[in-house]
Amino acid sequence: MKGAYVKIRNCTQKDFFKLQEMDWAPLPKERDTIYLILTIEHAALSFVAEDREGSWQGVLLASRSTDGSSCFLNHLLVMSSSRSKGVGSALVEHLKVRCAEIGIRRIWFFTNQNNRAFYQRLGFEEDSSFLDEPLAEYARLHKGLVMAIHVQSIGTSR
Numbered sequence: 001m002k003g004a005y006v007k008i009r010n011c012t013q014k015d016f017f018k019l020q021e022m023d024w025a026p027l028p029k030e031r032d033t034i035y036l037i038l039t040i041e042h043a044a045l046s047f048v049a050e051d052r053e054g055s056w057q058g059v060l061l062a063s064r065s066t067d068g069s070s071c072f073l074n075h076l077l078v079m080s081s082s083r084s085k086g087v088g089s090a091l092v093e094h095l096k097v098r099c100a101e102i103g104i105r106r107i108w109f110f111t112n113q114n115n116r117a118f119y120q121r122l123g124f125e126e127d128s129s130f131l132d133e134p135l136a137e138y139a140r141l142h143k144g145l146v147m148a149i150h151v152q153s154i155g156t157s158r
């Protein structure tokens, strides 16, 4: 990875307080219940990137579908002072590996046009084919891009 040292670890329940207090801009801050659910129920797919001193460089929060086959990337934020050093890419690659290990076949999320190139570089494509058409249309209108990657292709893309 280019740039600074980064250690990626799983989220724990203790991380809730920082997630609740931190500045999420430019992303919207969620109500506390969202961070509670993600740190209590989805810690296996939620990660913090830290520097050598343990300061947070970024955070990725994701959740697994009830049938276990897919993963929704809820939040990805790299602290402004840590951007363009490879931290965001490292967090997403970490998620891809973890998903491959536990049998998840698709990672998907909503994003905007500004982030398209970042995710394309990591192997994601615009893809809403797995959504019912009314939902796909709603997503296009209200959520921007739907992007996804098929995890079975991860082995060849890494």
Ligand SMILES: CC(C)(COP(=O)(O)OP(=O)(O)OC[C@H]1O[C@@H](n2cnc3c(N)ncnc32)[C@H](O)[C@@H]1OP(=O)(O)O)[C@@H](O)C(=O)NCCC(=O)NCCS
Pocket: 025, 026, 027, 075, 076, 077, 078, 079, 082, 083, 084, 085, 086, 087, 088, 089, 090, 110, 111, 112, 114, 115, 116, 117, 118, 121
């Ligand atoms: C998007 C984000 C997570 C990227 O994290 P990062 O650690 O800065 O990304 P990396 O250093 O791994 O970036 C790898 C490459 O993607 C590029 N890149 C980063 N963000 C980009 C963006 N929004 N659009 C296009 N390219 C982007 C970087 O320039 C870099 O390319 P380079 O080395 O040629 O300069 C980070 O900018 C961020 O937290 N943004 C605000 C919150 C946000 O938009 N989150 C995503 C919500 S879906």
